[in-house]
Amino acid sequence: MSAAADTDFETVVMKFGGSTLSEPEQVREVARRLVAARERGMRVVGTITAMGRTTDSLLELARRVSSSPDPRELDMLLSTGERTACALVAMAVHDLGHEAVSFTGSQAGILTDAVYTKAKIREITPVRVLQALDDEKIVLVAGFQGFSRDTMDVTTLGRGGTDATAVALAAALGASCEIYSDVPGIFTADPGLVPEARRLPLLSYEEMLELASSGAGVLMLRAVELARAHDVPIHTRSTLSDDTGTVVRSGEGMEQALVTAVTHSLDEVVFALYGLPDEPGSVAAVFGAVAREHVNVDTILQNVPHKTAALSFSVSANDVSAARRAVESAQESLGAFRVEEVDGLGKVSLVGAGMRSHPGVAAKMFQTLADEAVSVRLISTSPIKISCMIDRPDVERAVRAMHLAFALEEPSR
Amino acid sequence: MSAAADTDFETVVMKFGGSTLSEPEQVREVARRLVAARERGMRVVGTITAMGRTTDSLLELARRVSSSPDPRELDMLLSTGERTACALVAMAVHDLGHEAVSFTGSQAGILTDAVYTKAKIREITPVRVLQALDDEKIVLVAGFQGFSRDTMDVTTLGRGGTDATAVALAAALGASCEIYSDVPGIFTADPGLVPEARRLPLLSYEEMLELASSGAGVLMLRAVELARAHDVPIHTRSTLSDDTGTVVRSGEGMEQALVTAVTHSLDEVVFALYGLPDEPGSVAAVFGAVAREHVNVDTILQNVPHKTAALSFSVSANDVSAARRAVESAQESLGAFRVEEVDGLGKVSLVGAGMRSHPGVAAKMFQTLADEAVSVRLISTSPIKISCMIDRPDVERAVRAMHLAFALEEPSR
Numbered sequence: 001m002s003a004a005a006d007t008d009f010e011t012v013v014m015k016f017g018g019s020t021l022s023e024p025e026q027v028r029e030v031a032r033r034l035v036a037a038r039e040r041g042m043r044v045v046g047t048i049t050a051m052g053r054t055t056d057s058l059l060e061l062a063r064r065v066s067s068s069p070d071p072r073e074l075d076m077l078l079s080t081g082e083r084t085a086c087a088l089v090a091m092a093v094h095d096l097g098h099e100a101v102s103f104t105g106s107q108a109g110i111l112t113d114a115v116y117t118k119a120k121i122r123e124i125t126p127v128r129v130l131q132a133l134d135d136e137k138i139v140l141v142a143g144f145q146g147f148s149r150d151t152m153d154v155t156t157l158g159r160g161g162t163d164a165t166a167v168a169l170a171a172a173l174g175a176s177c178e179i180y181s182d183v184p185g186i187f188t189a190d191p192g193l194v195p196e197a198r199r200l201p202l203l204s205y206e207e208m209l210e211l212a213s214s215g216a217g218v219l220m221l222r223a224v225e226l227a228r229a230h231d232v233p234i235h236t237r238s239t240l241s242d243d244t245g246t247v248v249r250s251g252e253g254m255e256q257a258l259v260t261a262v263t264h265s266l267d268e269v270v271f272a273l274y275g276l277p278d279e280p281g282s283v284a285a286v287f288g289a290v291a292r293e294h295v296n297v298d299t300i301l302q303n304v305p306h307k308t309a310a311l312s313f314s315v316s317a318n319d320v321s322a323a324r325r326a327v328e329s330a331q332e333s334l335g336a337f338r339v340e341e342v343d344g345l346g347k348v349s350l351v352g353a354g355m356r357s358h359p360g361v362a363a364k365m366f367q368t369l370a371d372e373a374v375s376v377r378l379i380s381t382s383p384i385k386i387s388c389m390i391d392r393p394d395v396e397r398a399v400r401a402m403h404l405a406f407a408l409e410e411p412s413r
Numbered sequence: 414m415s416a417a418a419d420t421d422f423e424t425v426v427m428k429f430g431g432s433t434l435s436e437p438e439q440v441r442e443v444a445r446r447l448v449a450a451r452e453r454g455m456r457v458v459g460t461i462t463a464m465g466r467t468t469d470s471l472l473e474l475a476r477r478v479s480s481s482p483d484p485r486e487l488d489m490l491l492s493t494g495e496r497t498a499c500a501l502v503a504m505a506v507h508d509l510g511h512e513a514v515s516f517t518g519s520q521a522g523i524l525t526d527a528v529y530t531k532a533k534i535r536e537i538t539p540v541r542v543l544q545a546l547d548d549e550k551i552v553l554v555a556g557f558q559g560f561s562r563d564t565m566d567v568t569t570l571g572r573g574g575t576d577a578t579a580v581a582l583a584a585a586l587g588a589s590c591e592i593y594s595d596v597p598g599i600f601t602a603d604p605g606l607v608p609e610a611r612r613l614p615l616l617s618y619e620e621m622l623e624l625a626s627s628g629a630g631v632l633m634l635r636a637v638e639l640a641r642a643h644d645v646p647i648h649t650r651s652t653l654s655d656d657t658g659t660v661v662r663s664g665e666g667m668e669q670a671l672v673t674a675v676t677h678s679l680d681e682v683v684f685a686l687y688g689l690p691d692e693p694g695s696v697a698a699v700f701g702a703v704a705r706e707h708v709n710v711d712t713i714l715q716n717v718p719h720k721t722a723a724l725s726f727s728v729s730a731n732d733v734s735a736a737r738r739a740v741e742s743a744q745e746s747l748g749a750f751r752v753e754e755v756d757g758l759g760k761v762s763l764v765g766a767g768m769r770s771h772p773g774v775a776a777k778m779f780q781t782l783a784d785e786a787v788s789v790r791l792i793s794t795s796p797i798k799i800s801c802m803i804d805r806p807d808v809e810r811a812v813r814a815m816h817l818a819f820a821l822e823e824p825s826r
Contacts, residue, residue, distance in 0.1 A: 024477035031478075058497065064437035065444075066504035073507070076515050077500035080493035084471065087490035091479035094486070102489050107565070128565070152520070152541070 011043040011133065011175035015143065015166035019182050020239040021085055022052035029239065031092035033180070034138050038098060043133045045169060047143045048089055049162040050081025071116035075145075075156045078117075079105070082142035082162070090140050101132050102140040105154070106147035110165065112155045114148040118294045119155035121146060121164060121226075124172035133173075141169060160220025167223045171230035183218050184238035185246035186211065188261045188408035193399050196409035200260065201244065204251025207260050207353050208234075210385040213298065214349035215265030224248065251353065259352035259361060259406045264399050266392055267317035268298070268345045270378060271327060274310050274338040283311060285334055289326040295319045298347075299380040299387060312378060314389065317343070345377060346395035349387040350402060362386050368405040374398050424456040424546065424588035428556065428579035432595050433652040434498055435465035442652065444505035446593070447551050451511060456546045458582060460556045461502055462575040463494025484529035488558075488569045491530075492518070495555035495575070503553050514545050515553040518567070519560035523578065525568045527561040531707045532568035534559060534577060534639075537585035546586075554582060573633025580636045584643035596631050597651035598659035599624065601674045601821035606812050609822035613673065614657065617664025620673050620766050621647075623798040626711065627762035628678030637661065664766065672765035672774060672819045677812050679805055680730035681711070681758040683791060684740060687723050687751040696724060698747055702739040708732045711760075712793040712800060725791060727802065730756070758790060759808035762800040763815060775799050781818040787811050 014037065016030045030046070038044045049055075058077050062069040069077075086102035093100035109125035132139045143162025148155050157164055163179060170177035186208070187197040203211070205228035212221040218236055227234050227248065237245035276282050290297055290313075299314045315323045320341075327339055348369075355361045365386055369376060374397065378389035390398060403409070427450065429443045443459070451457045462468075471490050475482040482490075499515035506513035522538035545552045556575025559568050570577055576592060583590035599621070600610040616624070618641035625634040631649055640647050640661065650658035689695050703710055703726075712727045728736045733754075740752055761782075768774045778799055782789060787810065791802035803811060816822070 024474060027478045061437060061497075061501060062504055065440045065501050066508040068508075069504045070507045070513075073500040073503045073513075073515055076503075076517075077497055080497050084474075084490055084493050087486040088474060088478050090486045090489075091475055091482045094483045095479040095481075100483075100486075102486055104489075104567075154517075 009174070009176040011045065011173050012037055012178060013045045013047060013166050013170040013173065013175045014178045014180065015047045015162060016049070016180045016239065017162065017182075018049045018052055018055070020180060021048065024088075026239075027051075027085075027088050028092045028095075030089055031096055033239070034089070034093060034100075035096045035098050038138055043175075045129060045133070045139045045141060045173065045175065046086075046089060047141045047162060047166045047169060048082060048085045049143050051085045051088075054081040054084070072151075072153060075116045075154050078156050079142070079145040079154045082144050086140040086142045090138075093138050093140075098138055099136060100138040100140060102142070103128060104142050105145035105165070108141040108169070110141075110146035110168070112146035112148055112157070114150045114153070114155065115294065116153075117156055118158040119146055119148065121157065121168045124168055126169065126172050129169070129173065141165065160222060163220045163223035164226055167226040167230070167232050167234065170232045171226065175232075176235065177227070177232050178235045178237055179219060179223075180237050180239045181218060182238060182240060183236075184241060184243050185236050186218055186248075186261070189399055189403045190264065193264070193396055194403045197403065198409055198411065200246050203246060203248045203260065204353055205248060206251065206384055207351055208248045210349070210351040210382060211261055211263055214347065214351065214385060214387055215263040219248070258354040259350055259408065261351050262348060262399055262402045262406070262408065263351065264346060264348045264395050265316075266346045266395060268314050268347050268389060269317055269320050269323075270312055270314045270342040270345060270389060271323060272310065272312045272340040272342065273327070274340070276311055276337045277334055282334055286311065286327070286330045289330040289333075290323065292329075293322040293326040295322045295326060299378065299389070301378060301380060314345075314347075314378070342377070344392050345389050346392040347387055347389050348395060348398045348402065349385055350406070351385045353384050355384050355386070364405065365402065368401050369398055372397055372401045422587070422589040424458065424586050425450055425591060426458045426460060426579050426583040426586065426588045427591045427593065428460045428575055429462070429593045429652065430575065430595075431462045431465055431468070433593060434461065437501075439652075440464075440498075440501050441505045441508075443502055444509055446652070447502070447506060447513075448509050448511050451551055456588075458542060458546070458552045458554060458586065458588065459499075459502060460554045460575060460579045460582060461495060461498045462556050463491075464498050464501075467494040467497070485564075485566060488529045488567050491569050492555070492558040492567045495557050499553040499555045503551075506551050506553075511551055512549060513551040513553060515555070516541060517555050518558035518578070521554040521582070523554075523559035523581070525559035525561055525570065527563045527566070527568065528707065529566075530569055531571040532559055532561065534570065534581045537581055539582065539585050542582070542586065554578065573635060576633045576636035577639055580639040580643070580645050580647065583645045584639065588645075589648065590640070590645050591648045591650055592632060592636075593650050593652045594631060595651060595653060596649075597654060597656050598649050599631055599661075599674070602812055602816045603677065606677070606809055607816045610816065611822055611824065613659050616659060616661045616673065617766055618661060619664065619797055620764055621661045623762070623764040623795060624674055624676055627760065627764065627798060627800055628676040632661070671767040672763055672821065674764050675761060675812055675815045675819070675821065676764065677759060677761045677808050678729075679759045679808060681727050681760050681802060682730055682733050682736075683725055683727045683755040683758060683802060684736060685723065685725045685753040685755065686740070687753070689724055689750045690747055695747055699724065699740070699743045702743040702746075703736065705742075706735040706739040708735045708739060712791065712802070714791060714793060727758075727760075727791070755790070757805050758802050759805040760800055760802050761808060761811045761815065762798055763819070764798045766797050768797050768799070777818065778815065781814050782811055785810055785814045
């Protein structure tokens with residue numbers, strides 16, 4: 001069922017990540033995969049991230065020459081990593097006797113806004129990509145980057161940007177999208193924590209969105225959002241095997257499991273704001289300031305709706321200083337309120353499209369955590385997800401207990 | 414006299430090479446030099462090569478993924494090194510409290526032909542550079558690269574390309590040009606071979622052309638040619654000191670030394686062609702083929718003008734395989750002729766603008782070599798240079814003897 005996703009398309013966008021590209025031999029392996037798809041008759045576009053730890057090394061260099069590197073220059077710097085990797089893969093394809101050409105984000109027509117280091121794709125005009133495909137070339141597109149027509153400068157797309165590049169290109173080209181990593185798909189839980197975790201052959205966009213937003217690192221949230229918006233099927237696979245992986249696509253007509261997976265994350269920080277003016281617009285003022293700092297807020301909770309509201313939100317650990325700046329700016333505009341920052345937290349989440357119509361799932365989840373003596377700090381829910389913020393040392397135990405309680409090791413579809 | 418070259422200009426292009434940029438601390442030092450010039454009131458453009466051994470590492474990566482890397486992809490790959498370096502220097506300038514912006518060759522308007530890996534600059538349209546200078550920014554331009562409007566692709570300029578970038582930018586901006594390296598100027602001979610070698614404070618373009626073409630590695634031939642064509646004074650200086658270095662500029666009215674310097678090179682290969690058809694066009698056919706392979710020929714000699722001509726030319730060692738291809742292609746079009754390849758050679762040259770009117774210089778040079786028992790394999794002359802191809806093991810001895818014989822350690826101007 002999963003492998004069938006490819007065959008409806010004549011063009012495929014194949015994305016390869018950094019950890020699959022640390023060594024020249026891996027570059028040649030990526031080239032072999034691209035050539036194999038070409039030899040099956042597909043029109044092939046590869047999109048590639050920087051090799052191995054290139055991006056981290058460049059960031060380290062930047063920090064050594066400047067205490068706060070200029071974002072425009074950071075994008076100029078970081079965008080070189082993907083160009084290098086793409087040019088090398090193109091050379092390796094040539095070496096296998098096939099034609100290939102590498103394009104920068106700009107040459108591939110990936111137009112973005114001008115928010116350096118966190119640019120969003122606005123539009124793709126893949127004129128040169130289409131021409132090269134018509135010329136029977138394998139096309140390599142540098143991931144993670146685009147070009148702003150406002151500033152005429154290179155931009156980068158931020159974390160997970162190459163997944164977004166792949167999905168956006170697939171949408172623009174009417175192609176399917178294969179995301180390769182060193183993980184063979186999406187599992188019912190992190191196999192490192194739960195040995196019985198089972199690969200999920202098929203997921204809906206909605207389930208994948210919840211999984212991605214609650215810690216399943218294989219696919220980035222924004223790529224899944226893009227895929228859903230443009231109805232691009234994503235096939236996540238491993239470079240280490242030919243296993244079928246996990247296909248994510250529109251979920252109509254599929255049997256829906258009660259609970260699909262349990263996910264977790266370890267780097268959560270909660271900001272609790274007390275004494276916020278209880279007036280229209282004060283919450284908007286806070287999250288306006290947060291958005292201006294380009295912080296992705298995970299969970300937002302407002303409780304105790306008395307005269308002064310108490311508001312909590314969580315961010316990932318690497319957004320903490322930006323979130324702090326946002327809160328300070330909100331304090332300036334709204335007047336003083338008290339802020340508490342709670343770190344040392346993790347999050348466990350239960351995701352399942354079938355959960356919508358089964359309120360008992362939440363109760364069973366809380367009971368499981370209680371049996372394990374895990375204190376729940378914060379709860380948030382969506383129609384197909386329940387998340388609990390808990391102390392970080394409890395996360396591993398909680399994940400195992402929930403995987404067992406919901407019998408996720410047993411195939412349900 | 415030499416330092417005065419700067420003060421006639423309000424804009425300066427400062428070029429920094431790879432060996433001056435191996436470490437983050439050196440990036441900060443380059444930034445400090447740029448800022449110092451800005452604080453003296455200059456409009457400042459820096460052009461930078463890749464850091465340290467970056468280019469060699471990228472070439473090594475290319476060789477490990479492909480036996481003969483595609484030239485277009487090689488340019489895509491290699492051009493990233495200069496972008497990285499420029500972005501880092503721009504960040505370091507910001508860190509010193511000044512505004513800076515880095516541009517790729519394409520953004521700086523450096524338009525080239527489409528000969529990948531050896532592109533020539535056709536035109537510079539530095540619209541963004543001028544705008545940024547008007548905005549009081551220090552501008553960094555990635556050296557060694559340009560953009561072809563024919564292919565819409567990145568090109569690289571080949572060996573010494575960043576010197577060419579610097580001079581061409583200086584010409585386009587009406588600026589002076591400072592070339593920084595780890596060598597404090599041009600000397601009467603290689604100070605590594607001749608301890609008495611003396612720094613030359615001032616040289617004419619013609620002398621510098623001959624020096625560059627005969628092995629003085631500090632400035633590349635093409636950069637000097639560009640400088641002469643556009644009358645751009647070049648100031649070569651060291652990043653390791655504030656010494657005045659050597660100024661190269663138009664030589665009218667300057668006192669001309671009989672002999673300025675002795676230079677040498679160690680990587681010469683001579684191709685001797687025997688039995689070439691003695692008819693109009695056969696020499697042109699040979700060098701047409703050589704030019705199509707983009708081989709820079711150093712010396713060309715035709716002797717024994719009998720029925721069949723004997724023709725010799727020398728190339729640097731890293732052009733040998735391309736030269737071989739050219740000769741084979743000439744054999745196809747002209748019919749069989751015999752080819753001999755002689756390696757293990759070096760070259761010593763005597764350069765001096767005053768030599769024109771003193772034929773005795775050649776005789777003294779040959780006598781000096783004879784006294785040292787050095788066999789001369791090939792001789793070529795220009796109005797201001799005499800070059801002798803000799804066995805490589807004799808080069809060092811010959812250079813020392815000639816420096817002594819012409820008393821080059823004594824200031825003549």
